Amino acid sequence: MTAGRLNFCNITALAPMVRVGTLPMRLLALDYGADVVYCEELIDIKMAQCHRVENQVLQTVDFVAPDDRVMFRTCEREKDRVVFQMGGMGAALLSDPDKIEAILKKLVTGVSIPVTCKIRILPSVEDTVSLVQRIEKTGVAAVAVHGRLKEERPRHPLHCDYIQAVARAVSIPVIANGGSLDMVKTNADIEEFRKATGASSVMLARAAMWNASVFTDQGPLPLEKVMEDYLKYAIRYDNNAYNSKYCLCQMLRDKVESPLGKQVQAAQTTAEISEAYGLQEFYQQIQSEQQSRKDALQTDSQPDHPVMDGDITTMAVKFERREYPPHITPKMFLLEWSRKEKLEQPLYETVQRSQDRAFQSTVTVAGKKYRSSLWSKSKKFAEQAAAVVCLRILGVPEGRIGEEDSGLVCKRKRDGKLNGTTEEEGSKKRHVVDIQQETDDTETAVVANGDHGDPDTPPERA
Numbered sequence: 001m002t003a004g005r006l007n008f009c010n011i012t013a014l015a016p017m018v019r020v021g022t023l024p025m026r027l028l029a030l031d032y033g034a035d036v037v038y039c040e041e042l043i044d045i046k047m048a049q050c051h052r053v054e055n056q057v058l059q060t061v062d063f064v065a066p067d068d069r070v071m072f073r074t075c076e077r078e079k080d081r082v083v084f085q086m087g088g089m090g091a092a093l094l095s096d097p098d099k100i101e102a103i104l105k106k107l108v109t110g111v112s113i114p115v116t117c118k119i120r121i122l123p124s125v126e127d128t129v130s131l132v133q134r135i136e137k138t139g140v141a142a143v144a145v146h147g148r149l150k151e152e153r154p155r156h157p158l159h160c161d162y163i164q165a166v167a168r169a170v171s172i173p174v175i176a177n178g179g180s181l182d183m184v185k186t187n188a189d190i191e192e193f194r195k196a197t198g199a200s201s202v203m204l205a206r207a208a209m210w211n212a213s214v215f216t217d218q219g220p221l222p223l224e225k226v227m228e229d230y231l232k233y234a235i236r237y238d239n240n241a242y243n244s245k246y247c248l249c250q251m252l253r254d255k256v257e258s259p260l261g262k263q264v265q266a267a268q269t270t271a272e273i274s275e276a277y278g279l280q281e282f283y284q285q286i287q288s289e290q291q292s293r294k295d296a297l298q299t300d301s302q303p304d305h306p307v308m309d310g311d312i313t314t315m316a317v318k319f320e321r322r323e324y325p326p327h328i329t330p331k332m333f334l335l336e337w338s339r340k341e342k343l344e345q346p347l348y349e350t351v352q353r354s355q356d357r358a359f360q361s362t363v364t365v366a367g368k369k370y371r372s373s374l375w376s377k378s379k380k381f382a383e384q385a386a387a388v389v390c391l392r393i394l395g396v397p398e399g400r401i402g403e404e405d406s407g408l409v410c411k412r413k414r415d416g417k418l419n420g421t422t423e424e425e426g427s428k429k430r431h432v433v434d435i436q437q438e439t440d441d442t443e444t445a446v447v448a449n450g451d452h453g454d455p456d457t458p459p460e461r462a
């Protein structure tokens with residue numbers, strides 16, 4: 001199934017490949033000259049569970065599973081070029097032509113975009129041809145034929161004669177596939193393969209996986225350049241690190257045990273993979289670009305007035321450390337206020353989301369819950385943001401620089417003067433220590449919720 005009006009005549013395509021055909025590889029193949037790129041095969045039931053997310057930071061559209069895994073990520077660049085593959089795994093459907101026909105008819109009538117089908121061959125040429133003729137009648141836009149039997153391994157010789165027979169028997173474009181091992185090694189071989197099979201188009205899997213520059217007539221480019229180009233896309237589109245690692249190891253092939261290969265294999269994160277290729281600076285640059293975009297989007301899109309989310313009062317608040325004196329935090333103010341009001345001390349509960357490891361905290365004060373709708377980069381910042389929301393809703397000072405002194409937390413503490421020598425200063429200092437100890441108690445309560453303390457309020461000892 002394709003996302004646009006695609007032409008399958010006289011094209012070169014990146015074949016569907018599980019784990020390999022994710023966004024970075026597809027974009028790389030397009031850059032090098034592929035006309036059409038297939039995604040890895042995805043399971044329909046899993047896709048049906050996904051929700052569609054417009055990812056404004058990456059400028060992609062993501063289909064995200066309930067466990068937050070991105071099942072399919074696409075972007076403008078591959079619009080009208082990408083084929084989304086789904087169906088029974090492997091060649092499961094090949095032995096059930098009625099089901100093939102039913103699925104294709106349903107898709108062709110049910111969607112407004114072209115539908116194509118990829119098959120392996122059947123034991124006889126006649127059966128293969130009649131299956132493809134049946135497929136053609138469903139109204140599909142093209143058929144891709146991998147010229148091997150279901151039981152044959154990729155190293156077995158290709159049955160070009162089957163593809164030829166199919167190409168002669170139908171009028172829709174036939175896309176020849178299966179030539180990577182011994183027929184297509186360089187770009188010039190693609191045309192030879194097309195001629196040898198009599199097909200309209202050619203689809204490459206392994207040749208492209210090993211070196212995607214097979215699609216360019218200026219190639220093949222050195223593998224180092226191809227891997228670097230791949231990794232840049234992987235970084236830019238926040239590709240899953242294990243997926244990037246897998247693809248790079250496929251490219252390295254027999255060099256996978258080289259020092260570089262070993263470094264790639266040992267890497268656990270995209271940052272570590274980038275290091276292996278000397279792309280740390282590029283990685284950092286993309287990270288900071290994405291962070292600024294995230295920040296700008298957060299501030300632009302979130303309302304600064306309270307919004308109820310179930311029983312939780314939320315506001316778009318970000319805790320900015322620089323807005324507070326060094327030893328003062330909103331959490332401290334909230335604690336002091338709660339004590340003054342003879343309330344139980346605030347209780348913080350924090351969650352972390354998997355997609356970007358950001359934190360969001362909810363604080364409960366006097367039985368009411370408060371939280372910031374913005375996610376924070378650390379647990380302590382998330383808690384401070386929740387405290388700010390609570391204080392602002394309650395109209396209680398929060399300790400910001402320039403705020404009128406509320407007396408909630410003593411002035412010397414506000415000024416950061418912690419080591420006074422006069423008696424007066426000493427008593428204030430004791431008060432400061434009290435506050436700190438109370439703050440530490442709060443931290444202990446938070447630890448019960450999985451927290452590990454707040455370095456913004458370092459423990460002082462009298």
Ligand SMILES: Cc1cc2nc3c(=O)[nH]c(=O)nc-3n(C[C@H](O)[C@H](O)[C@H](O)COP(=O)(O)O)c2cc1C
Nearest residue numbers: 015016017018040041146178179180181204205206
């Ligand atoms: C790593 C890998 C993953 C593959 N995954 C799929 C897939 O998801 N769907 C599919 O139809 N074929 C899949 N195939 C088969 C290829 O699309 C192709 O039919 C086969 O490799 C023969 O083409 P080649 O000689 O160009 O490699 C996969 C092949 C490889 C090497």
